[in-house]
Amino acid sequence: MLTRLLLQDFRSWQVLEAPFNAPIIAIAGENGAGKTNLLEAISLLGPGRGLRGARMSEYGRRTDGQARSWAAAGRFQTPHGTYDIGTGADPDGTSERRVFRLDGQPVRAQADLADRIAIVWLTPQMDRLFQESASGRRRFLDRLVWALEPTHAREVAAHDNAMSQRNRLLAGGRADPAWLAGLEDAMARHAVAATAARRGLVARLNAVMAAGTATGAFPAARMDLVCPIGAALAEQPALAVEDALRAALAEGRRRDAAAGGAARGAHRADMALIHLPKDQPAEMCSTGEQKALLISTVLAHAALIAEARGFAPLLLLDEVAAHLDQARREALFAALVTLPAQSFLTGTDSEVFRPLQGIADRFRATPGILVPEAETGSR
Structure with a gap:
């Protein structure tokens, strides 16, 4: 659980020190108050x-x-002890890359942090996930895989580097x-490894969603990996799929040279969600139903991480109440209460969060300021 957040010159936040003592954190404020910036800072940990x-x-x-040098740091309390993660611009100004520290010591690679922390989020921009290109859905899927398999990002990056x-x-x-x-050998090896990890995540996530214990009143969903390499792996050994690719x-x-890119590879994968009660793909559902399907997915994913990795993830839900009616909001709050994860919710109307009192x-939240709701005099 994230128990303290420190920000210095991060986007709209000049200085912030915020203590968090509950498994659910609800932040209300008008547009432009810095709520999404705060969630973004947490996601960068x-x-x-x-x-x-x-x-x-x-x-x-x-x-x-001019952009100032920035930093963000969080203190995490776990069953195995307390640790601090910090990130920010290089204080020496010698690198354009983000630097990390774990308990004050430099972190050699970002993937090393994946053994300590997993973060999943939903943002309003993702409301169009099923109307836009496959790349956005693939990134969403890969974030889910990465939270469960820390080496997955290396496989995807190695494939994309060889392809470029x-x-x-x-x-x-x-x-x-x-x-x-x-x-091409590198592309084939890394594509098959990345696709195998995607297939594994989809199978495990579908099992949790089928059980329904983590998703509460949200609609039952099924995730499908739409990928020729994945289909081949369902029929053949990995080495045979590598050879064929x-x-x-x-x-x-010659064809790829004319087209300007590879027609085959891990970059051609897509993700689909099916609304099981309606037996209907997400892109054919209403905006509210699509939001509910995504929420169902991340709730199940959070439960899966906690079970598989032994620690609960952080769940960042930006403006999550948008497109949810009152019954769905109440269902979300009820699911979050039982979920083995710490959740951060934002919204413009504090009354939406009244059931969580x-x-x-x-x-x-107001520009540059974050105070407990009780101090504002509104309940």
Whole structure:
């Protein structure tokens, strides 16, 4: 559980020190009060690029047109003890990469933090997940996999790096066949490993969603991995799938050169969610139903992480009440109370969180200020 958050010159927050003492944290405030910025800072305490996927230059609070050096730190209380994670801009200014510290000591690789922390989020931008391109759904799926399998991000990054090099060589028109073969071998190996991890997550998540104990009154859902490599892995051994993909990449060089990218690989995967009571894909459901399906998914995922990894994740739900009617909001709050995870909720209307009084830590956010709800005089 995150028990304290410290921010310095992070986006709209000049200085913040906030204690958290409950498994549910509800933050209300008008648009522009910095609620999403606060959740983004928490998301950056784990590996990855955070809930906005922003560039380093965007994090620092801007004064006189210049971005200031920024930092975020959290204290976590676990059954195995207390530890501190910090991240921010390089204080020496020698690197453009985000730096991390664990209990004051430098962290060599972001993936090392995955053994300590898992963070999952829903944002209003994800409400269009099923109307936009497959890349957004694939990133959503990969975040779920990464929280369960810390090495997954390395496999995806290695595949994408080999693919980018192959694309550049093919575009040049004079690539060494042996060099291309080496890159295609790397693509095949990492694509199969990444796809196997995606398949594993989908199977385990579907089992939790089928049980229904973590998702409460939210609709039963099924996740499908839409991926030729995944379909092949369901029928053949991994080595055979690697060989077939390697051969297909070699055969397709001329076509890929003309198209400007590889027609096969881990980057061609997509994710689908099915509303089981209606037997209907998410893209055919209403906006409210799509939101409910995503909530059902992240609730099940949080329960799966807690069971599989022995520690509860952080669940960041930005403006989660949007598109939810009163019955669904009450169902969400009831599910969060029983969930083995710490949840952070934001919204513009503090009255939405009234059912959580006595259960959650409730805060009021105004630009640059975060105070307990009780101190505002509104209940």
